[in-house]
Amino acid sequence: MLAPTPKPPYYAVIFTSIRTSYDQDYIETAIKMEHLASLQKGYLGHESAREDVGITVSYWKDLESIKNWKAQSDHLLAQQKGREKWYAAFKTRVCLVERDYGFER
Amino acid sequence: MLAPTPKPPYYAVIFTSIRTSYDQDYIETAIKMEHLASLQKGYLGHESAREDVGITVSYWKDLESIKNWKAQSDHLLAQQKGREKWYAAFKTRVCLVERDYGFER
Numbered sequence: 565m566l567a568p569t570p571k572p573p574y575y576a577v578i579f580t581s582i583r584t585s586y587d588q589d590y591i592e593t594a595i596k597m598e599h600l601a602s603l604q605k606g607y608l609g610h611e612s613a614r615e616d617v618g619i620t621v622s623y624w625k626d627l628e629s630i631k632n633w634k635a636q637s638d639h640l641l642a643q644q645k646g647r648e649k650w651y652a653a654f655k656t657r658v659c660l661v662e663r664d665y666g667f668e669r
Numbered sequence: 670m671l672a673p674t675p676k677p678p679y680y681a682v683i684f685t686s687i688r689t690s691y692d693q694d695y696i697e698t699a700i701k702m703e704h705l706a707s708l709q710k711g712y713l714g715h716e717s718a719r720e721d722v723g724i725t726v727s728y729w730k731d732l733e734s735i736k737n738w739k740a741q742s743d744h745l746l747a748q749q750k751g752r753e754k755w756y757a758a759f760k761t762r763v764c765l766v767e768r769d770y771g772f773e774r
Contacts, residue, residue, distance in 0.1 A: 565722045566685050566760050576764050578681060578726055580671050580716050584774075611685050613718040617670045621683055621724065647772055655671050655771035659681050659764035666760035667752055669689075 567609030567623055572661045574608060575624040580617055581646075581654035590650050593642050604633045623661070630658060672714030672728050677766045679713060680729040685722055686751075686759035695755050698747050709738045728766070735763060 583590075601607055601622060606629025610622040624630045633639060646654065688695075706712055706727060711734025715727040729735045738744060751759065 565687055566758055569760075569762075572762075576681075576683060576762060578683065578766075580726070582670055611722050611724055613720040613722055613724045615718040615720075617716050617718055619716055619718045619724045619726065621685070621726075651772065653671055653771065653773040655674075655769060657674075657677075657681060657766045657769040659766045661683075661762045661764045664760060664762040666758065667756065668758040 565611075566666070567611050567621075569608050569623045569661070569664070572664055574661050575626060575630060576659045576661050577622045577624065577630055578657040578659060579620045579622070579654065580657075582617060582652045583614075583650055584652045585649060587649075589645070593645065597639060597642050600636065600638055601633060604636065605629055606632070627658070670716075671771070672716050672726075674713050674728045674766070674769070677769055679766050680731060680735060681764045681766050682727045682729065682735055683762040683764060684725045684727070684759065685762075687722060687757045688719075688755055689757045690754060692754075694750070698750065702744060702747050705741065705743055706738060709741065710734055711737070732763070 598610070601610065606625035608623035608625060610620060612620040624633075703715070706715065711730035713728035713730060715725060717723075717725040729738075
């Protein structure tokens with residue numbers, strides 16, 4: 565369930581959001597975006613959870629991959645609907661992962 | 670609810686985890702760590718959510734602040750209990766936030 569990312573450096577996009585409404589279109593779009601992102605060149609994985617705030621972190625090989633995914637046509641439409649309908653607020657943070665460590669039983 | 674972080678650059682620590690067991694000590698420790706982190710020098714805010722995976726992103730002024738929080742004595746004890754009891758797996762990623770943008774109604 566934790567994204568099996570390679571040795572740093574690589575990139576992370578932290579997308580945090582507060583939702584307004586919630587409809588079937590949102591659910592379908594979220595599933596579709598997850599699938600389409602995973603097909604993009606440079607995609608390394610993602611992790612996602614929502615309680616009061618939704619957090620999706622996607623991991624990418626480089627800034628070029630992030631830029632291409634941001635400009636992907638279905639994704640552009642989803643971003644537009646997000647602003648118009650689904651989100652009261654969101655923040656996207658583009659980050660260089662410099663170091664990581666972990667633990668697994 | 671979204672962390673009111675300043676203009677980049679600043680740092681993010683992405684902590685993702687899979688929990689094993691879940692006890693009162695875990696809940697109390699989580700609340701205490703959240704409080705103690707917020708008192709640390711260089712702390713900028715955090716966002717947290719858990720479904721199948723738990724994601725906590727904390728934001729920091731610089732690497733020095735992150736290093737100091739990692740070595741804080743109560744936090745060291747919590748990290749030890751995390752490895753011994755609470756987590757089946759976790760990953761910590763230390764990241765430089767290079768760029769951010771957002772939206773709020």
